[in-house]
Amino acid sequence: MMLARIARWTAALGMVAATTFAAAPSAASSAASSSVSTAPGFRPGAPGVGDPYFPLEGNGGYDAQHYTLDLAYDPATKVLKGTVHMLARATQDLSRFDLDFQQLTVRSVTVNGRPAAYTRDGQELVVTPRSGLRMNSLFDVGVTYGGIPQPLGGPIVFGLPYGWIATDDGVLVACEPNAASTWFPSNDHPSDKATYSIVVTVPKGLVAAANGVLAAQVTRGDTTTFWWNELRPMASYLVTTTIGKFDVQVGKTPAGLREWVATDPTVPGTEVVFQQTAAITDYWSELFGRYPFEETGAIVDNVPVVGFSLENQTKPLYSAVRSETTVAHELSHQWFGDSVSVRTWQHIWLNEGFATFAQRYWTEHIGGESVQAWFDRQYATRPDAFWTIKVADPQRDTMFDTAVYNRGGMTLQALRVKIGDEPFFRLLRTWAADHRYGLADTDQFITLAEKISGQDLTDFFNVWLYTPSKPVTW
Secondary structure, eight states, X not given: OOHHHHHHHHHHTTOTTGGGOOOOOSOOOTTOOSOOOOOTTOBOOOSSOOOSSOTTSSOSSEEEEEEEEEEEEETTTTEEEEEEEEEEEESSOBSOEEEEOOSSEEEEEXXXXXXXXXXXXXXXXXXXXXXXXXXXXEEEEEEEEEEOOOOBOSTTTTTOOBEEEEOSSSEEEEOTTTOGGGTSOBOOSTTSOEEEEEEEEEEXXXXXXXXXXXXXXXXXXXXXEEEEEEEEEEOGGGOOEEEEOOEEEEEEOTTSOEEEEEEOTTSTTGGGHHHHHHHHHHHHHHHHOSOSSSEEEEEEOOOTTOOOEEOOTTSOEXXXXXXXXXXXXXXXXXXXXXXXXXXXXXXXXXXXXHHHHHHHHHHHHXXXXXXXXXXXXXXXHOOGGGGGSOTTSOOGGGTTOHHHHHHHHHHHHHHHHHHOHHHHHHHHHHHHHHTTXXXXXXXXXXXXXXXXXXXXXXXXXXXXXXXXXXXXXO
């Protein structure tokens, strides 16, 4: 592992408290440390943030600031080994706290470099430091672990596997909404975003593609280590370490933004990806405001079992060559979903409805079907069941229902017609700017729409977002 080197690299970038990312001392068992502070006022952090769809996702009592992931993966054995350090700030006097972490075996846990007691409770890794953590204090927790990660399944993501998905030559990592905890310990909820350093060691000849900017690539013997930095806040479900045999193209968009694209050479048609990504990113920057990150890009893998794409921050992930409109959809998420993130998962239409509108607007922009023509077609042909989903609260198992995408996108087109083009696109730009790197919810969007339009939109949004039937008047 490379933690000492990571510490030096991180310090060179001026990151806060980089010296906390030192190599961990000897392991502490779950029974270790009986001298934990029980001083009055110190209390455990909550085991979840209270998300109505995922009550145990995320954790209370602290605010994650920065993660350093030091990972090694061997596709031959499918074994992942890692040490993760999370720098966090206590938001209360903290006697113990939880991390979201499942499946893999924990070898040791430290807090501020000292062995800490820990227990496992389902998806919760419960950590008890030797002494309490004062409110507003910075602390570092280190977890060393290993095992063979398994993807999640079920109805949430179209019935498909998601998370850590092993491939013949590596792994595809796509974690929305709740699979980051299957491969690294974290505060796994979009309400607690942090910056990341991601260091991945793989067999020589493979590429480890992750978020942010590639700071170093070093081959020693039969392994290569890739070190990535994402210096803008990122939700845990957007973190990726997709590994495989990739062709890499590096350059800049016509507007001068850095671009990094990795494509599986066994996938035909990937020669268009770099140009499409560049053109679409630059156009969205004109329409939605300045691109929120340091680099744009794409990862195209060959994984037929995965039938979806994901807007991983700075590196949208495609399990095959997807349509140009899909690229437009995923890149618009860099503004709507990645930079501006949902406060809780019930507001997912703020991601998917916005991206669906964007992809239809891109089609119109390049001379295809207009957004209004798409709206009219959807309105005329969608069956009754489509209209029964409450877009602003679609429920956990149907949070990615087609209505969240398409009725969500239709809501924005109907709003565009109602308030006019100039106020509508000013609304989108203001939304992206006001909540840049932050969190937002539906009520905040409605408030801003009314402010910019000067209209009372209560009935409009009630009909489109909260009524489980086909809108008739608005």
